[in-house]
Amino acid sequence: MPSALPDGLPAPIDGSLPASAFGGPEDPQPPFGFYVHVPYCASRCGYCDFNTYTAAELGGGASQASYADDAIAEIRLARRVLGDADRPVETVFFGGGTPTLLPAADLGRILAAIRDEFGLLPDAEVTTEANPESVDPGYLAHLREAGFTRLSFGMQSARAHVLQVLDRHHTPGRAQECVAEARAAGFAHINLDLIYGTPGETDEDWQASLDAVLAAEPDHVSAYALIIEDGTRIATRIRRGEIPLPDDDVLADRYLMADEALTAGGLGWYEVSNWAADGAARCRHNELYWTGADWWGAGPGAHSHIGGVRWWNVKHPKPYAERVAAGESPAQGRELLTEEDRRVERILLELRLKDGMPLSLLKDRGFAAAEAAVEEGLLEPDKFADRKAVLTLKGRLLADAVVRDLVD
Template identity: 55%
Template structure:
């Protein structure tokens, strides 16, 4: 049983900034198995206690309902919710009925805008045509599917349990159920992956007809099974030069198919951008509900207790399950604003920069990593490969 906080942190007054997008992030902490590269706040059945611990989907949902009620009361008159993102973990383990209950709980306490984007992540092996039909009936508008690769040996290295073709069929099932917006996640740079492995995966995503692709370089996170294998020299660490080449290959293939980058790791057809994630990158606000979820409203950022049992225990006393919080000062907010906005194809407004930063930006433009587009600074193709370095050079 996890150690419970003696007293949850008490959030200061939260004043949503007027005019900023407002979203909800819901964290589902359950997975059937643990992937070797994953360090997310997720738990398999073997890692959780019995039903009495509260660490079950039913106990989680009861806690979520309480947290949403407390959140709505704390915010007072909250702005209409423009985006909802149910992530994890594996939300699809709840089934369509469970995910419909999540949306019902949200609607009970929050007003949704008429064009709200409602997304859930899903692992292909826990989906079906009936699952997608149920999601559409419940009001979900977007699905994000974890594919990672179509190469069996790459999936094995990542400890993914779905068959190579299942994500593609799931994408088609979602489209047939009426979803106009379907995302596929890819990971590139896995040990043993070839350029052709990656391109076959990209081509398969394109052929499945999705309107959005997210592609992430494999990162070896401390404490994961993958990190232990790399440390024991059972697998090589990802190579930076290989990662850069793979990024260029997938970008070229996606762009040729009409999916253009709009954030360094995200490509979409026109209108297919993930509005919820754009809220994160462009200064929006959101309440994060669920174990370990993060929220940000009115300059205050907080994070919940991580273990599902601790989450359930705090909420059983009708207290917000906040582990801690921080109030961002102007300097920290500025750094984060620059760091996030520079990653967007929409560009970084030069008006956000101080005089010294504009001078440094001019030098970065001369180096060919940024281009000036009116009053905006936009990463070049080479700049996208070095986005973190661009941010460091801007903010030095």
């Protein structure tokens, strides 16, 4: 969860939602998922601006040991807010922070509370993020027994000096070992996260990371360009001139290297920064976000969206724990999305998908921009003829610019 939260409108203390969020009796229910934010980290990575806390940063009144009880209290609040509506959960995603700093039994208890309150679909996807050094074979076996179906390991790089710049503390090679241990524990779906463009990273370093990922044989890979966020340690180092700012041309070249290597390795792109072995290997929880479905975000700083209402929780674990213990909503603020808000968000998100975005979302100026993008080789002409906007490889490199033109 990003560290900065918008102001928004006041959120009701009981968490109640307007009637418009529930739709009419004839309206189809969109897919429903749960996000659980675990805000704890053993140490802070130099590039991270997420809402996370080390033990030294927590202060009094917040406890990692009691966090599972806090999250379960919010899950029960969610059941009260959503009433008796039948909303079985299709996806659950534990993110952070480092969820696997909690005992596996605690993660299992939180998942069990979601199952007890809402029910899980038989084929529900249940993911947790994990740092490579935070798990071992026994821990992974406990997660699988608790009902987790998917793991996402933060590998970032195969090179020690790149990990050092990122302030990542796992040993090179450990992430690949985790893939093998996860397979042995019975996990069919495993993601490795990579970051490219770290200061000091060479083309050879990046190729080595891609080679290491493919040798580990996960069925999903996410690769993100390093983004320099204000207030992070790496931003401070760049400002001081200790390390260089990532170069846009280098980032583009690294993306092309990734797409070539991952495609050759049997992984196809389905979102600009994500590649999967097949449809079953895609991250269904992220697809839920990208297609505007519903989800409840539990935990400090977590965001939720139900029926066009979006809200976000207080950031710090102490006031979060105090509110849920009192039976109150931990929401700090919320907003009601207009039809125009939702149209723009669909363009922003769906254009990044291989499945593309319907041209019906575009207004006149946006449609004219899309026609120009086809001429410039940024959108697939055959898909355009089928009334879809789908990025070409060149278009993926310039996705942000294409989106800006299409939202007009």
